[in-house]
Amino acid sequence: MDLIVLDETGRHEELREQVDGVLARVGPLVKPTTSLDLPKLVSFRIVPVETWQSEQAAETARLLREYREVKPFWTRPGIALLGTAMLRTFRRISADMGGVMVMGATQPGPGADESQTLLVPEALEHTGVLSDPEYLTQMIVHELVHHAQNRASRHRADWAAHTPKVLLRGSGVSFLEEGHARWADQIITRDLFGAVVDADSAPKSDRHKEVAGRKEIARLKPKVSPYTVGRALVASAIDTVGAQKLNAVWSNALLLPNKDEVADAVAALAADEPALPKLWASRLGDSSLTETGARKLVV
Template structure:
């Protein structure tokens, strides 16, 4: 499902919806992974991208903190505060001009969502060719399937809690698979 939360990009929403209708049925045969029950691609203002990405990072830091021994938790909490402060400072520029898509858990158990900032898609040239937009949408759609398969990395954290925070080469595996 494609949603335009800006109220200004109905054509982009229709394009994304058309791409999803064509490629979603191909994810399972191509990757071997099922998609979540609800997949949404949300076209959002940069401020929404910033706040939701910061909230997701905070959730991951809290989850990581809870997996660590009790005596390490205060240090992780302090480090998390520094990371979130730095993210909030940098995210205005990143979200507005550089980030093409950010996939994260949805509000429900079997839901996943991608946040798209139209200005970033335009600035990076994604909107200059329908094929470029299709590549971004397909790439993020595969991330939805990966997230479902790993329960948003929950299945991997029992062995290495840092995988919650994109450590230990997981991002290379995920990105390479999505490409």
């Protein structure tokens, strides 16, 4: 496994050294925490916002194309129209998303066992990540866990053959991926610093607050947080069946949390006495579960 940091702006050597130092410290902690291996090559690329825009647009277009190609032919024109609209919206807001709002964006690398994270220095300033080394550490740990997930699911390819909408983060994918990464980054930052670190609480710039308040940006925020709800799902599952058994989900779309299981987590967290959800953990713990039974639970 190689962890590399590239400054493609040519102007942020200090940030490159910071990220490199954090990776050296936290990279070895990912597998003991998650029981997942990192890809053979993990890259953190410090890039101009224009690079973030073009590569994220290309990645979105690739996923839409793959989704369209596995759907019945009569649905493809409609999917193409939807994709055009999505890309048009992305291009309209991408400068503000990449340059102000997004802490890090992890995507496939050029090779099968490669994964990469794009970091835009201006966005790290606006989100407050650079205001404290602990925030930078938490963000890097979170993205490193996404790298491990990418390797385990082969960038969702192991799910997509059975459930194509996972390519667009449907079928509980966001709750699993973000919840699992949040669960792991909380454990690792607690061990490192004595308390959980959450970069979402970092001091935001006035520019960040202004962009976040725009209707077009605000509409993108999910009604149910995949970080909070997903973390509860993952924590409950690991408490019940352990990390090894939970990790079967990365190669089996039938095990992804379904709508009822996500709703169970929302209700458990909203109760007068918040508790961990039970439905998904119970299903993962059912060793007699057949593929047919699992299929009926996936929506």
